[in-house]
Amino acid sequence: MKSISTNNATVFFNSEVYTELNNYIKTNKPSKIFILVDTNTHDYCLPKFLERLESGDINIEVMEMPNGEDHKTIDICTGVWEALSEYNADRKSVLINLGGGVVTDLGGFVASTYMRGITYINIPTSLLAMVDASVGGKTGVDLGSLKNQIGIINEGEIVGVDTSFLDTLPQNEMVSGFAEMLKHGLIYDKAYWNTLTHLENLDLSDLDQLIYESIVIKNKVVTSDPKEQGLRKILNFGHTLGHAIESYFLENADKTPLLHGEAVAIGMLLETYLSTKVCGLSTQELEIISEGILKTFSKVEINKNDQKHIIDLLQYDKKNSHGIVKFVLLEAIGQPKTDCIVSDALIAEAFDYYAN
Missing domain, CATH: 1.20.1090.10 (Dehydroquinate synthase-like - alpha domain)
Structure with missing residues (x-):
């Protein structure tokens, strides 16, 4: 399928996702690659994703958050910000959000605010994230039970829609x-x-x-x-x-x-x-x-x-x-x-x- 250009990003599909992602890494040479997953995508999606990611000699760090809407909070953001800092993420680092809407929303917000903004890439693994959450640059978290009260509109660099991830979805x-x-x-x-x-x-x-x-x-x-x-x-x-x-x-x-x-x-x-x-x-x-x-x-x-x-x-x-x-x-x-x-x-x- 033909890629789709947004205002500041491009949406790629299936095998083209990995071609473009690997080209991006080779061309831009990020200082480090961080991958945000939740407990489900860590087990069911991360191994397959890493098989196709060509990072060369660039260090990869995986950060895992609990799955579910009730963890889409500032407290979880703080944990991810602290992990980025602990692993010496700088302005040339890139954050890849591998997950559903909670991961792409929260990860996009974390990247948009860490050091006033680092590059992020969304790899949605749920149908909801593919058709909605990962496209359009809306990032953010909930305030208590109130949906998406804290956030910013900021598009990632790439959205990679690999529909084979849907095979893992309930x-x-x-x-x-x-x-x-x-x-x-x-x-x-x-x-x-x-x-x-x-x-x-x-x-x-x-x-x-x-x-x-x-x-x-x-x-x-x-x-x-x-x-x-x-x-x-x-x-x-x-x-x-x-x-x-x-x-x-x-x-x-x-x-x-x-x-x-x-x-x-x-x-x-x-x-x-x-x-x-x-x-x-x-x-x-x-x-x-x-x-x-x-x-x-x-x-x-x-x-x-x-x-x-x-x-x-x-x-x-x-x-x-x-x-x-x-x-x-x-x-x-x-x-x-x-x-x-x-x-x-x-x-x-x-x-x-x-x-x-």
Whole structure:
């Protein structure tokens, strides 16, 4: 597949990943190479990656963090910064983030702030990271249970998408990443949405092309608006309520935490309903979208008490301004509208729609 150029980086695919990465190392001669992994990618992805990495006489240090969203914290960043310092990382060092969205988000933030910025490269190993987290330069960590409150927009040098890493991924993680692909269809390309919701007509050999198309869509959006002043906001469809739901389930011991895509799928269903009330989305498309999402994602019980706390968490959404919560909604499939204001009463209606 042809590489994709972003504002400051290039996305390479499969075997080309290693050709370009090794060329980068030979040409730029970094002082040291650091590889950030989590406990899962250390075991399942690192050996294969190291087999194909040609570092010559450049020293490689591997740094391992715990896996999971609950470790996407400043405390973990501090540990990685201290490790970089201990191993004498300098401004000519490079950090390779080998992992899912937690690793690429946190690793990108660490690299962007260590010594005021060193080069980093993302090698996403999950479907979510391939189609979303590793592309576009959003780096950062959570503040307690609040998603991505601390961070910076700064692209890495290379994104390397080797889809063979997906062979190591549990089914629920594949499903989680699929939510972002569905979102790309809903906000940008109705034909792509239709393809994704009729996967029975496809086979596994089509997956690479679908991933490629998803990255193309995201790249078109972020290259036109890298700092999220306008169009890039559309990528938040499903995330206003989705992030609040994810945070709520993460911080409550009596709840089973949801993967990012599982929470976003709920958010997309809720925000699709809101779209019928605020933006004139047709009830026919509401039914089409609901059916398309529920083909893949099971419903989750959210009671009235849960709803109240989730609505309270909306105040922390990063799109807000002047204390007003702003949503991305749909006028039609492929036609999003930003900066929509929605009442709490309508949100409660949306939860009722989801429940029933």
